[in-house]
Structure formats: structure tokens, C-alpha cells
Amino acid sequence: MIGTNELIMIFGVVVILFGASKLPELARSMGSSMGEFKKAQKESELNLREFEKSIKEPTAPKSKVQETAQKLGIDIRGKTDDQLLDDIQRSSEKPKEVSEP
Secondary structure, X not given: OOOHXXXXXXXXXXXXXXXXXXXXXXXXXXXXXXXHHHHHHHHHHHHHHHHHHHHHOOOOOOOHHHHHHHHOOOOOOOOOHHHHHHHHHXXXXXXXXXXXX
């Protein structure tokens, strides 16, 4: 942590290097650059959150095979259309359970 003596020394060096008349202009430019930095940081965090959300939620449209399999209650994650077609065919070959009234 910077102590009082160090701050006074830094301020003295700044006054010697830039002069007392340039200090307000220097402070203004530092303030505006900090504002721009924070704005860019918030924007990048927002973009990162949107990217993470897009990874978690696939936005690719489902094919007809995927839609049909999902309607039949077949898990479609990680399966190709050919695998899903096989699963659909197997599920259609199973005898249906009929409930008696």
C-alpha cells in the first residue's frame, strides 16, 4: 500500500515534470480515459455473458427428424439424424399399450 510520503513524492515529481499549469488538463485526461476504460470493460463483460449464453443454449434450428424424435420422447442430444431415424423406427415397431376402460 502506498503511504503518505510516497504520495507526496509522486505528486512532487509530477509537478516538476509537467508544471503546475498542466495539472488540471492532466487530471481531466486521466478521468476521461478511466471512464472510457470502464465503459469498454462493461461492454466486454456483456459480450462475454452473451457468448456464454449462446454456448449453453444451442440456437441451431432443429431438423424435421429431430422435431419428430423429440415429440416421440426420444432424447436427441448428441445423436445424428441417422441415429434418430433408427430410434424412431424402433419406437414405431413397439406394440402400443392399450388401457382398458
